Amino acid sequence: MQLGRVVGTLVASRKEPRMEGMKFLVVRVIDTDDTETGGYVIAVDVVGAGVGEVILYASGSSARQTEMTRDRPCDAVIMAIVDTWEVDGEEQFRK
Amino acid sequence: MQLGRVVGTLVASRKEPRMEGMKFLVVRVIDTDDTETGGYVIAVDVVGAGVGEVILYASGSSARQTEMTRDRPCDAVIMAIVDTWEVDGEEQFRK
Amino acid sequence: MQLGRVVGTLVASRKEPRMEGMKFLVVRVIDTDDTETGGYVIAVDVVGAGVGEVILYASGSSARQTEMTRDRPCDAVIMAIVDTWEVDGEEQFRK
Amino acid sequence: MQLGRVVGTLVASRKEPRMEGMKFLVVRVIDTDDTETGGYVIAVDVVGAGVGEVILYASGSSARQTEMTRDRPCDAVIMAIVDTWEVDGEEQFRK
Amino acid sequence: MQLGRVVGTLVASRKEPRMEGMKFLVVRVIDTDDTETGGYVIAVDVVGAGVGEVILYASGSSARQTEMTRDRPCDAVIMAIVDTWEVDGEEQFRK
Numbered sequence: 001m002q003l004g005r006v007v008g009t010l011v012a013s014r015k016e017p018r019m020e021g022m023k024f025l026v027v028r029v030i031d032t033d034d035t036e037t038g039g040y041v042i043a044v045d046v047v048g049a050g051v052g053e054v055i056l057y058a059s060g061s062s063a064r065q066t067e068m069t070r071d072r073p074c075d076a077v078i079m080a081i082v083d084t085w086e087v088d089g090e091e092q093f094r095k
Numbered sequence: 096m097q098l099g100r101v102v103g104t105l106v107a108s109r110k111e112p113r114m115e116g117m118k119f120l121v122v123r124v125i126d127t128d129d130t131e132t133g134g135y136v137i138a139v140d141v142v143g144a145g146v147g148e149v150i151l152y153a154s155g156s157s158a159r160q161t162e163m164t165r166d167r168p169c170d171a172v173i174m175a176i177v178d179t180w181e182v183d184g185e186e187q188f189r190k
Numbered sequence: 191m192q193l194g195r196v197v198g199t200l201v202a203s204r205k206e207p208r209m210e211g212m213k214f215l216v217v218r219v220i221d222t223d224d225t226e227t228g229g230y231v232i233a234v235d236v237v238g239a240g241v242g243e244v245i246l247y248a249s250g251s252s253a254r255q256t257e258m259t260r261d262r263p264c265d266a267v268i269m270a271i272v273d274t275w276e277v278d279g280e281e282q283f284r285k
Numbered sequence: 286m287q288l289g290r291v292v293g294t295l296v297a298s299r300k301e302p303r304m305e306g307m308k309f310l311v312v313r314v315i316d317t318d319d320t321e322t323g324g325y326v327i328a329v330d331v332v333g334a335g336v337g338e339v340i341l342y343a344s345g346s347s348a349r350q351t352e353m354t355r356d357r358p359c360d361a362v363i364m365a366i367v368d369t370w371e372v373d374g375e376e377q378f379r380k
Numbered sequence: 381m382q383l384g385r386v387v388g389t390l391v392a393s394r395k396e397p398r399m400e401g402m403k404f405l406v407v408r409v410i411d412t413d414d415t416e417t418g419g420y421v422i423a424v425d426v427v428g429a430g431v432g433e434v435i436l437y438a439s440g441s442s443a444r445q446t447e448m449t450r451d452r453p454c455d456a457v458i459m460a461i462v463d464t465w466e467v468d469g470e471e472q473f474r475k
Contacts, residue, residue, distance in 0.1 A: 001309075001327040001361055007127070008182040012151060014142055015175035016161050024096075024151070026127055026180055032292070032311055032325045040127045042096040042151055042180075047299055051184075056297060056309070056327055061156045061251075061346045061441075062360035066301050069358075073164075073174040075157035076096055079358040080300035085311055085327075087293040089336075102222070103277040107246060109237055110270035111256050119191075119246070121222055121275055135222045137191040137246055137275075146279075156251045156346075156441075168259075168269040170252035171191055197412070198467040202436060204427055205460035206446050214381075214436070216412055216465055230412045232381040232436055232465075241469075251346075251441045263449075263459040265442035266381055286404075286422040286456055317387070317406055317420045332394055341392060341404070341422055346441045347455035351396050354453075364453040365395035370406055370422075372388040374431075 001056040002041075003030045003082065006049050010042055018072045025049060025078065027057060032085070034093045043076040044069055054093060056080040096151040097136075098125045098177065101144050105137055113167045120144060120173065122152060127180070129188045138171040139164055149188060151175040191246040192231075193220045193272065196239050200232055208262045215239060215268065217247060222275070224283045233266040234259055244283060246270040286341040287326075288315045288367065291334050295327055303357045310334060310363065312342060317370070319378045328361040329354055339378060341365040381436040382421075383410045383462065386429050390422055398452045405429060405458065407437060412465070414473045423456040424449055434473060436460040 004027035012024065022044045029039035034054075043057045046066045055078045057063075063077040064070055084094045099122035107119065117139045124134035129149075138152045141161045150173045152158075158172040159165055179189045194217035202214065212234045219229035224244075233247045236256045245268045247253075253267040254260055274284045289312035297309065307329045314324035319339075328342045331351045340363045342348075348362040349355055369379045384407035392404065402424045409419040414434075423437045426446045435458045437443075443457040444450055464474045 001359070003327060008180055008184075008187075010151075010180035011178045012175035013178050015151075016141055016172075018160065019174055024175075024180075026182055028127070032313070042098060046301055056295075056300075058358045058360040059345075060154075060360055062349060062358050064157060064160070065303065065349070065356055065358040071160055073153045073157050073160040073172055074096070075153040075155055077301075077358055079304055080297035080309075083296045083298050085293055085295035085309075087311055089293075092293075103275055103279075103282075105246075105275035106273045107270035108273050110246075111236055111267075113255065114269055119270075119275075121277055123222070137193060155249075159252060159255070166255055168248045168252050168255040168267055169191070170248040170250055198465055198469075198472075200436075200465035201463045202460035203463050205436075206426055206457075208445065209459055214460075214465075216467055218412070232383060250439075254442060254445070261445055263438045263442050263445040263457055264381070265438040265440055286454070288422060317408070331396055341390075341395075343453045343455040344440075345455055347444060347453050350398065350444070350451055350453040362396075362453055364399055365392035365404075368391045368393050370388055370390035370404075372406055374388075377388075 001058050004055055004057055005030055006051050006053050016073050032087050041076045043078045044074050045078045047078055047081055049078050049081050054082045096153050099150055099152055100125055101146050101148050111168050127182050136171045138173045139169050140173045142173055142176055144173050144176055149177045191248050194245055194247055195220055196241050196243050206263050222277050231266045233268045234264050235268045237268055237271055239268050239271055244272045286343050289340055289342055290315055291336050291338050301358050317372050326361045328363045329359050330363045332363055332366055334363050334366055339367045381438050384435055384437055385410055386431050386433050396453050412467050421456045423458045424454050425458045427458055427461055429458050429461055434462045
């Protein structure tokens, strides 16, 4: 999984029927020191994440291992909202 | 998923039989500020996207989770046409 | 899918039994303006591509969705020979 | 697989139900000379790895081929703790 | 598939039970001109490759399409030992 910060939302009214009802969030990828890496992903949210929150997302076929995304053309899913992490004994982020 | 802009079409008359009838589009990958990242993908379209439109595409095995692409040697599918997205409360793109 | 130009062939006499009889081609990845990106892939050919031809290849599990590659340890397959593509209304390549 | 050093732990109380009980570790990717590459991954641990240990992790669908991660939205798993490796006959790391 | 040169071996005594008995090799990725790209992979060997040999490896779920690696948390497998390849009619490598 990679860390990301939810920075916005995306609307797509014309989409593959299996994607109906999905919430797309704009996620900037962040590093383990809580700085942006320069990458991003548009991910489907299944945990109720909101703009500003730091999340974990899973990519590829693993993004389809949730009730909402199973068998859908979805390759990135937000599967956890991060409370805190530490590196070398120092807290890097707290919600 | 990643964001892309459809910039053209591709024709391949000799192809794996399972790919017959597929529409290949040339897609330049774009970032969340609507600038090109430098990457591209040739994607199969299943939503009727046209040249100039901004789309979402899914990669890998997720690209095969549509009626048209199931069990085909296809690793990128356009599964949504983007209407709008915002970052930090500011609209970045509107169709 | 990505675009590539077939630049050569590869011989590997000792290989996993499921790979017997496969034709390995050396492919340089090309961009949408028909210049090399710097990347390459060794791909299995299932469409009769020859050296010098511009092709499309699929990666990952999608590379196994052909009769020849199914259930084989193969992660890249040439699934189409490109005739032509255009970007912004201008032809970039013609076979 | 890639090599990594476990540098910390991550807590996420709100997560996809299938991820309950999983231990998330912060892993910095290392090269074959035991220096950091600049990349990282948040991986699920199934072998009892601790902070400071050098490990192997598997990505993608392969990360779900363990009893704990099967059918879960998990795309990275620590599946081995490294004792030692050598390059060109010289030991690069010993636990 | 990508090309690599086997440069060493790796020992991991504590590992996921499904990985017991696997031989891990340290592989430096090489380009089509037989120079190193800077990347590496730790791959499971199923063809009896030795240190110094140039090999092909498959990644992702394709790495599990061998008798030894099926259903295991393994994302890279050496599936062929390379004899020779040529680019633009010139031999780049011969075993």
